[in-house]
Amino acid sequence: MAPVRVSLDVNGTTYEREVEPRLLLVHFLRDHLGLTGTHVGCDTSNCGACTVHLNGEAVKSCTVLAVQADGAQVTTIEGLGGPGDALHPVQEAFWEHHGLQCGYCTPGMIMAAADLLARNSDPSEAEVREALAGNLCRCTGYHNIVKAVMAAAKATGRAEAAPPPPPGDPTVPVTGVGA
Amino acid sequence: MIPAEFDYVAPETLDEAIRALADGGEDAKLLAGGHSLLPLMKLRLAAPALLVDLRRVPDLAGVRANGDIRIGAMTTHSALVRANAGLASVAAATIADQQVRNRGTIGGSLAHGDPASDLPAVVLAAEGTIVARGPGGEREIAAAEFFRDYLETTLAPDEIITEIRMPGTEGWSFGYEKFNRRREDWAMVAVCALVRIESGACADARIGLTHMGSTPLRATAAEAALRGQPLEAGAIAAAAEQAAEGTSPPADLNASADYKRHLARVLCRRALERAAG
Numbered sequence: 173m174a175p176v177r178v179s180l181d182v183n184g185t186t187y188e189r190e191v192e193p194r195l196l197l198v199h200f201l202r203d204h205l206g207l208t209g210t211h212v213g214c215d216t217s218n219c220g221a222c223t224v225h226l227n228g229e230a231v232k233s234c235t236v237l238a239v240q241a242d243g244a245q246v247t248t249i250e251g252l253g254g255p256g257d258a259l260h261p262v263q264e265a266f267w268e269h270h271g272l273q274c275g276y277c278t279p280g281m282i283m284a285a286a287d288l289l290a291r292n293s294d295p296s297e298a299e300v301r302e303a304l305a306g307n308l309c310r311c312t313g314y315h316n317i318v319k320a321v322m323a324a325a326k327a328t329g330r331a332e333a334a335p336p337p338p339p340g341d342p343t344v345p346v347t348g349v350g351a
Numbered sequence: 352m353i354p355a356e357f358d359y360v361a362p363e364t365l366d367e368a369i370r371a372l373a374d375g376g377e378d379a380k381l382l383a384g385g386h387s388l389l390p391l392m393k394l395r396l397a398a399p400a401l402l403v404d405l406r407r408v409p410d411l412a413g414v415r416a417n418g419d420i421r422i423g424a425m426t427t428h429s430a431l432v433r434a435n436a437g438l439a440s441v442a443a444a445t446i447a448d449q450q451v452r453n454r455g456t457i458g459g460s461l462a463h464g465d466p467a468s469d470l471p472a473v474v475l476a477a478e479g480t481i482v483a484r485g486p487g488g489e490r491e492i493a494a495a496e497f498f499r500d501y502l503e504t505t506l507a508p509d510e511i512i513t514e515i516r517m518p519g520t521e522g523w524s525f526g527y528e529k530f531n532r533r534r535e536d537w538a539m540v541a542v543c544a545l546v547r548i549e550s551g552a553c554a555d556a557r558i559g560l561t562h563m564g565s566t567p568l569r570a571t572a573a574e575a576a577l578r579g580q581p582l583e584a585g586a587i588a589a590a591a592e593q594a595a596e597g598t599s600p601p602a603d604l605n606a607s608a609d610y611k612r613h614l615a616r617v618l619c620r621r622a623l624e625r626a627a628g
């Protein structure tokens with residue numbers, strides 16, 4: 173069967189590859205790009221361990237073909253944090269609040285939670301549980317996961333609500349002068 | 352689990368997609384969100400030789416509610432939820448989880464013809480239509496003529512659903528009640544109710560049943576029992592008692608046929624109570 177040429181932006185880098193049409197996105201990420209942070213749990217779209225962001229939306233990459241993601245932007249757990257080793261607020265909060273035990277479900281949990289916070293920066297506990305309904309954890313009982321996501325929402329909210337620095341602060345670059 | 356080998360094309364126009372589908376013959380299949388088809392292919396329960404992906408065909412996604420409601424076939428469940436278009440959006444929000452809703456589409460859901468899926472009974476109860484294009488042109492199929500049997504519709508193999516149309520909901524109130532145990536499970540039974548209320552009485556009622564037969568069904572006996580009645584608890588309960596009339600639901604691991612009939616009656620009452628406000 174004819175291979176198909178695809179071009180995907182994964183975590184900010186463009187990859188061009190020839191792939192078999194039947195190659196699943198999760199295998200493209202893990203086996204072709206070596207990004208093994210995305211896990212395969214059930215392989216049947218039930219557990220959410222394989223969750224990545226496709227054009228900014230959480231999807232289960234075991235149920236997406238690599239060819240369907242041609243031309244798309246993909247973010248995996250490896251690309252979620254900031255530059256260098258900076259952690260995403262959800263990653264930070266999972267660490268802080270012990271939101272994992274064995275860690276198998278964790279990349280998918282974090283990607284699903286980050287997707288929620290991008291849509292809803294101030295979720296209720298019920299909304300957090302609803303948003304994580306597609307992600308299964310066999311260890312934690314979910315309690316600390318939910319706690320971590322609530323804490324991440326608060327931390328992000330605080331950062332957003334922080335008052336702007338006072339005028340005249342020398343650390344603020346002055347733009348538009350004389351324009 | 353890896354699907355069997357297949358060829359793949361992603362045409363850029365509807366006409367090209369129709370041609371690719373026709374050229375591919377009976378071994379060709381359309382691909383929308385892939386959340387019904389790919390699981391079947393991974394289990395090797397389906398092995399099409401060619402997939403024709405609709406993702407690049409323009410103008411197939413979007414919801415317009417302007418009098419009637421028009422939903423593009425490639426509208427994902429999550430986009431339908433965001434559009435806030437009444438019953439269809441409320442039902443779409445109950446489908447599996449956020450990740451599944453971000454991929455699955457209404458066109459794929461109807462074409463798949465699974466009587467356990469949420470949107471088929473909604474389109475049936477709303478007396479909607481399915482717009483399809485094939486080599487011979489476009490036709491509009493009433494939902495009542497669309498679902499033929501378990502996973503079978505009256506769509507021709509070389510036809511593509513482009514749009515789903517439903518009458519406007521002005522003057523109608525609705526309720527949607529679904530029973531399942533985990534978010535990933537399909538409904539054991541679900542009931543949707545649309546009610547037009549005039550001076551406190553039911554002027555018209557349309558009730559759809561999910562997973563109560565090999566196709567989505569209308570609860571016609573319950574509808575008839577409610578028409579003209581005051582919308583109060585007694586009349587609602589009496590009508591809901593007839594929700595399973597004439598059905599022979601498939602028993603499965605989760606529920607016997609009797610239990611499903613029981614669920615249909617209870618869920619019908621709750622859906623009507625919700626619609627009555």
Ligand SMILES: Cc1cc2nc3c(=O)[nH]c(=O)nc-3n(C[C@H](O)[C@H](O)[C@H](O)COP(=O)(O)OP(=O)(O)OC[C@H]3O[C@@H](n4cnc5c(N)ncnc54)[C@H](O)[C@@H]3O)c2cc1C
Binds near residue numbers: 216383384425468535
């Ligand atoms: C874990 C899980 C749980 C789920 N739970 C539910 C649930 O509770 N309720 C529910 O309703 N659904 C559920 N679904 C199914 C989901 O909603 C599917 O996405 C949907 O039924 C099919 O849509 P799709 O776009 O993914 O179609 P695809 O899988 O791409 O296609 C399905 C079929 O339709 C055909 N097709 C697709 N688009 C068109 C078109 N425009 N014209 C003609 N034929 C077309 C395809 O050829 C194929 O035969 C679940 C799925 C998963 C994976």
Ligand code: FES
Binds near residue numbers: 212222234
């Ligand atoms: S591996 Fe994809 S949902 Fe479990």
Ligand code: FES
Binds near residue numbers: 272
């Ligand atoms: S931490 Fe082990 S599965 Fe969630």
